[in-house]
Amino acid sequence: MEYTHLSEFEIRPGTLSIWTAELPEYAWQPDDRPLTSVHAGYCAGVDPADPLPGRGRWIGTAFEMDAPFDAAAWRETLRRWHARHEGLRTTVDASARTRRTAGAAELVIAEQPIEGLTCGAEINEFLRGALELRLSPLVWPHCLAATVDHPGTADFTVLIAADHSVLDAYSQAILILELRALYTESVAGLPARESATFGSAADFAVLERAAATALDPAGPAVTTWRDFLADGSMPRFAPHAQRPVEAGLPQPSVSRRVLDLAELERVETALDAVRHRLSVAVFAGLALAHRERFGGGGLRTVMPIATRPDLRWLESMGWFVNVVPVDIALDDTDDIAAALDHARAALRRARTAGDASWNRVLELLEVAETPRFGVSFLDIRVLPGYELVADLRGRTLRAESYSPDEVFLxxxxxxxxxxxxxxxxxxxxxxxxxxxxxxxxxxLRAITAGAAAPADHTAAAGYALTPSAAPDRGSDPLAGAAQVG
Known part of the structure; x- marks a missing residue:
């Protein structure tokens, strides 16, 4: 599953509709559960008068539903989805920055047909503009849906887009099969599946804020961050390589396959032999590439990780994300084997900050600067039905960014x-x-070369790997899909 801009997702011609959740004002009630630290900080940085509140902020998902379009069933699908996830029925009091929540009983889904727009490229352009205009962290609904019906092929395209405050990267990935299941149930007139894993994002916020309040300034999490920021600033990605340009230009986006499946499986086999995980190899490879291209001592970055503390929130829609520091120090002679060991050690250090709100940590350290360079890793195989997602042309999407200095991978x-x-x-x-x-x-390919190199040619090859002293089954900051933003 690629993580791209909507402009890079080809929409086939069809009939476009926008679908919006609606609630009467009396349905909204004050909610004394707090916002998470990251949610509160995010909203504090938003200008309520911004005419394009979604610009650079929304994230979403696009896919093709493998069934004919039924407007009534789709309306019921969205109603059930919003009823299931309290996070989609909660908002922020813009003046007090407190939470307001509504029950599902009064919720309806409104359709807005967009007449005279059937060309895929024009639909794409229209949607990009609409999402920048209509999605805000301060104004509900924070989520919009669009459908493009393709009668000739008996299927339809779905776009779900939301302000980042109510959706994270894991939510983006799992909502495809959730909506497909809800649609199948709605068409058949069946009740929606019940589960104990659709926990409320607002309930999670209670735990997160309590943990943030209890953070020890002398504890390991704060110490890890303090050491990471010893030079006084957040890491930047090759700032010396940037050229001056006019302000307000959109950031370029690149997406490519680094290793095909055969290459990747050979790398994974070599990693198994030396007891390293693929996530360790990814960060080791990035550190070596950074040293080769830009010099310096390896790689300093931050990594978004999922913070769903137990199964109650496994299938929730919400923003369950923390950020941890990763510092991989390399010297000029370190090869891939050494880089793997350094990367594993760095990811283990990062685990000490995994449960500590990075917003609160930076507050304790009196650091106002926010991360400008980040790396996220996801093994999509941990997601249920991941192979079907590919068949549905599933794509996770991000808004175009206009930042003059951020780099994310x-x-x-x-x-x-x-x-x-x-x-x-x-x-x-x-x-x-x-x-x-x-x-x-x-x-990354050097890992395979190293596994194939004879032991007595280690120095010449520069890549020979030897097994680590202990299995690396705990080297990821969190297991599986945890390293997503």
């Missing part, structure tokens, strides 16, 4: 290989990013 272990997506400032030369991503692929 998303690495995905997909069913057919390893993919990397990135966005970077308009002033960053595309050929430099291309060279960096190419070096990343070369570093």
């Amino acid at each position: 998303w690495v995905v272990r997909a069913a057919d290989g390893l993919y990397v997506s990135t966005r970077y400032p308009a002033g960053f030369p595309p050929e430099v990013m291309d060279e960096f991503l190419t070096a990343f692929g070369h570093a």
Whole structure:
């Protein structure tokens, strides 16, 4: 599953409708459950008068439903979805920055047919503009849906887009099969599946804020961050490579397959032999590529991780994300074997900050700067039905960003290989990013070369791997899909 812009998702011609949840004002009630630390900080940085509140902020998912379009069944699908997830029925009092929540009894789903717009490219352009205009962290609904009916092929395209405050990357991925199941149930007139794993994001916020309040300034999490920020600033990705450009330009986006499936499986086999996980290899490869292309001592970045503390929130819609620091120090002679060991140690250090709200930690450290360079990793195979998602053309989407200095990379272990997506400032030369991503692929392939190198040619090959002292089954900051934003 690629993580791309909506503009990179080809929409086939069809009939477009926008679907919006509606609630009467009397349905909304004050809710004394807090916002999570990241949610509160995010809303505090939003200008209520911004005419394009969704610009650079929304995230979403697009896929093709493998069934004919039934408007009544789709309306019921969205109603059930909003009824199931309290996080979709909660909002922020813009003046007091407190929570308001509504029950599901009064909820209706309104359809807005968009007449005279059937060309896929024009639909795409229209949707991009509508999402920037209509999605806000301060104004409910925070989620919009669109459908494009394709009568000739008896299927339809679905777009779900939301402000980031009510959706995270894991939610983006799992909602495809959830909506497909709800639609199938609605068409057949069956009740929706019940589960104890659709826990409320607002209930999670209670736990998160209590833990944030209890953070010890001298504890391991704060110490990890303090050491990471010892030079006084957040890491940046090759700032010296940027060129001056006019303000307000959209960031370029790149998505490519770094390793095909055969290459990736050979790498994974080599990693199994030396007891390293693929996530460790990804960060080791990025560190080597960064050293090769930009010099310096390896890689300093932050990593988004999922913070769903137990099964109650396994299938929830919400923003369950923390950020941890990753510092991989390399010297000039470190090869891939050494880089793997350094990366594993760095990810283990990052685990000490996994349960500590990064917003609260930075507050304790009196650091106002926010992360400008981040790396996320997801092994899509942990998602239920991941192979069907590919058949449905499932794509996770992000809004175009206009940041002059942010660089983010998303690495995905997909069913057919390893993919990397990135966005970077308009002033960053595309050929430099291309060279960096190419070096990343070369570093990963070196793992296979190392596994094949005879032991007595270690020095000449520079890649020979030897088993780690202990299995690396706990080297990820969190298991499976945890490393997503």
